[in-house]
Amino acid sequence: MTTDSCKQPRLLPRDRIVEAARELFRRRGIRGTGVDAIADAASSNKMTLYRHFNSKDELIVECLQRAGMEMDGFWRELEDAHPGDGLAQLRAWVRRIAEHLGDDNCHCEMMSAAVQLTDEDHPGRSVIRKFKDAQRDRVVVLCRKAGVANAELLCDTLLLLIEGARVAQQSSGVQGPSARFAEIADAAILSFSGSGAVPR
Amino acid sequence: MTTDSCKQPRLLPRDRIVEAARELFRRRGIRGTGVDAIADAASSNKMTLYRHFNSKDELIVECLQRAGMEMDGFWRELEDAHPGDGLAQLRAWVRRIAEHLGDDNCHCEMMSAAVQLTDEDHPGRSVIRKFKDAQRDRVVVLCRKAGVANAELLCDTLLLLIEGARVAQQSSGVQGPSARFAEIADAAILSFSGSGAVPR
DNA sequence: CGAAAATGTTACTGGTCGGTAACACCGTCG
DNA sequence: CGACGGTGTTACCGACCAGTAACATTTTCG
Numbered sequence A, B: 001m002t003t004d005s006c007k008q009p010r011l012l013p014r015d016r017i018v019e020a021a022r023e024l025f026r027r028r029g030i031r032g033t034g035v036d037a038i039a040d041a042a043s044s045n046k047m048t049l050y051r052h053f054n055s056k057d058e059l060i061v062e063c064l065q066r067a068g069m070e071m072d073g074f075w076r077e078l079e080d081a082h083p084g085d086g087l088a089q090l091r092a093w094v095r096r097i098a099e100h101l102g103d104d105n106c107h108c109e110m111m112s113a114a115v116q117l118t119d120e121d122h123p124g125r126s127v128i129r130k131f132k133d134a135q136r137d138r139v140v141v142l143c144r145k146a147g148v149a150n151a152e153l154l155c156d157t158l159l160l161l162i163e164g165a166r167v168a169q170q171s172s173g174v175q176g177p178s179a180r181f182a183e184i185a186d187a188a189i190l191s192f193s194g195s196g197a198v199p200r
Numbered sequence C: 001c002g003a004a005a006a007t008g009t010t011a012c013t014g015g016t017c018g019g020t021a022a023c024a025c026c027g028t029c030g
Numbered sequence D: 001c002g003a004c005g006g007t008g009t010t011a012c013c014g015a016c017c018a019g020t021a022a023c024a025t026t027t028t029c030g
Helices: A013-028 A035-041 A046-052 A056-081 A086-100 A109-116 A123-145 A151-172 A177-195 B013-028 B035-041 B046-052 B056-081 B086-100 B109-116 B123-145 B151-172 B177-195
Strands: none
Touching (some): A013 A035, A056 A123, A086 A123, A086 A151, A086 A177, A109 A151, A109 B109, A109 B151, A151 B177, A177 B151, B035 B046, B056 B109, B086 B123, B086 B177
């Protein structure tokens, strides 16, 4: 009856709960999702949930950490596909983000959580903060490897464009400004790398 | 006791309620703010609230509409300050957004609501959508007036950068990528207007 | 003034929330 | 076999939620 996605392959209850929570948080929002609904969607129950997590907030933290780990794997794939080539990795990064923009899971858990976790002291906020800082470091290194003149500026430009594309999709739909994200981001990369070590 | 901001000048109860709601929505989130808290903050009570609004959702809609009207006034100021000069209006727009980025009220009510109103059919979503569409139309007209070659592309670039700056501030704080928003947006305007009908 | 409208007060409903207690079930391993 | 750890079930708690009813009070205005 429930729209599940992780019951068949008999994952451990803990993993089913986390994945069910992530999906529900995406669809209904964090505050709009009750622990009962999470336990149901995970084909488990509230008691098992609270045996693994002392509170809903702890579960939220785990969800964010897992999302961060998935992104880490994502970056590793890029490095494997274009080893040492910062420019190619940047381009591939932009392309894959653009591809996922329309998905139901568009990898915007961090962004959504950052907006929904209004409490400044929520434990999830430090997870978001650390992830974003690490992401920024990674991207700026790629920009340097790509040989662009002002690596920090291109880095922040891309980060703003990406976050903007994700949130603009929530506001204006897929036909809004985010539809041209790939085009815009590519142009940014080109303009920065073109003025430095110019390709072709 | 309560951190009010609109009780002294004895506004109408309806206006006090809307303004109190907007402030609480900003600080605690929409789902995290109860109607009792809104009525209290407005130095009013739940009954008067429900005499003016049939539901909390109606109040949310009114808050979004009022936020949109404030932005309209904002645009009118820009037109008055730089009549007919699209390029100057674009620049002033970017500058003022950058100035407000650090504020507690950074004019991101629409964006926050777009993320928090997870229900696709929530009446507030159409308000957001209409506002964003109108904003896009306005900006693209300004870009054309500014004489840039690809007005639509500069328009969407700026819109993505702005939304990105606002949400990046939630994720990474004021010292994150959004700190360089003005610099980045100015560079975008320059690169577009410089390559088309070049000034000077 | 006096009536009518708007506002305030209290108390209540039915539902949901996060979180817990007590107990039953079930597979694993000794 | 029996003990045990992980899991499921039911019921419950106090707090909060959106929304309403009945009544008292204040404000507005003819």
